[in-house]
Amino acid sequence: MILVTGAGGQLGHALRATLGERPALYRSSAELDITDVEACRRFIAEQGISVILNAAAYTKVDKAESEQDLAFAVNRDGARNLALAAQEAGARLVHVSTDYVFDGLADQPYVETDKPNPQTVYGRSKLAGEDAVLEHAPHAVVLRTGWVYSTYGSNFLNTMLRLGAERENLGVVSDQTGTPTLASRLAADIVRIADQCVERDDVKGGIFHYAGGGQATWFEFARSIMAEAGLNCEVKGISTADYPTAAVRPAYSVLDKTKVKSHFGLQINQWQDDLTACLSALKI
Numbered sequence: 001m002i003l004v005t006g007a008g009g010q011l012g013h014a015l016r017a018t019l020g021e022r023p024a025l026y027r028s029s030a031e032l033d034i035t036d037v038e039a040c041r042r043f044i045a046e047q048g049i050s051v052i053l054n055a056a057a058y059t060k061v062d063k064a065e066s067e068q069d070l071a072f073a074v075n076r077d078g079a080r081n082l083a084l085a086a087q088e089a090g091a092r093l094v095h096v097s098t099d100y101v102f103d104g105l106a107d108q109p110y111v112e113t114d115k116p117n118p119q120t121v122y123g124r125s126k127l128a129g130e131d132a133v134l135e136h137a138p139h140a141v142v143l144r145t146g147w148v149y150s151t152y153g154s155n156f157l158n159t160m161l162r163l164g165a166e167r168e169n170l171g172v173v174s175d176q177t178g179t180p181t182l183a184s185r186l187a188a189d190i191v192r193i194a195d196q197c198v199e200r201d202d203v204k205g206g207i208f209h210y211a212g213g214g215q216a217t218w219f220e221f222a223r224s225i226m227a228e229a230g231l232n233c234e235v236k237g238i239s240t241a242d243y244p245t246a247a248v249r250p251a252y253s254v255l256d257k258t259k260v261k262s263h264f265g266l267q268i269n270q271w272q273d274d275l276t277a278c279l280s281a282l283k284i
Contacts, residue, residue, distance in 0.1 A: 095143065174219035175240055179212045179271055182212060
């Protein structure tokens with residue numbers, strides 16, 4: 001039996017669609033409090049869980065700056081609790097992390113061995129979660145990703161589609177670079193990874209990087225969304241300084257996917273192709 005935590009979010013929603021009719025249980029934060037270690041242990045043991053896909057996280061990057069205790073409770077303690085319960089039950093764990101563990105000062109894609117240096121409460125809480133997972137469940141897979149979007153929930157794509165329909169022009173940050181990652185592609189590959197963890201004896205745990213192929217600025221991503229959607233909204237580039245936020249965003253957070261592609265035999269599409277496929281599904 002598979003357990004998907006964070007089932008109420010966009011990745012959880014995508015995992016449900018990917019798994020389809022496969023035996024799985026889906027739990028939102030309201031349905032399973034991962035900050036309660038005994039609740040995690042009891043649920044995983046009683047339900048006979050063999051695979052845990054942890055998409056649960058506190059992801060309010062700016063709000064985390066003033067809600068540090070809550071961010072760490074979910075992102076560090078919750079991750080630790082699932083790892084403890086997984087290890088005790090003999091279950092495999094795939095834990096989703098973030099590019100925010102890096103400071104964004106690199107000039108080439110980050111590899112898994114690059115030293116983390118998070119600049120935000122959110123990033124520090126997620127890094128602490130990674131450490132806790134691998135301490136208590138060394139065979140777990142920690143999958144760092146970033147810039148996740150889909151047609152479900154609150155994310156950059158849906159925000160751009162809404163604003164593009166409402167406005168004639170829009171300013172979008174042009175000095176932050178990463179890689180847009182389609183949630184449905186990420187979900188499908190998480191399931192592939194989890195299946196291999198169960199089926200293959202040679203799969204080792206550890207940290208892996210996953211994102212779409214290529215790279216873009218938010219400005220370039222927004223401009224592509226408008227073009228693909230046929231929206232007549234002019235997108236103009238602005239600097240990070242023109243759009244101040246409580247939490248500092250990494251200026252560069254492109255992830256190198258060589259390890260995950262090699263280890264699990266994954267094929268990763270260019271982000272532009274995934275965006276086209278995503279918007280085509282909306283029949284825009």
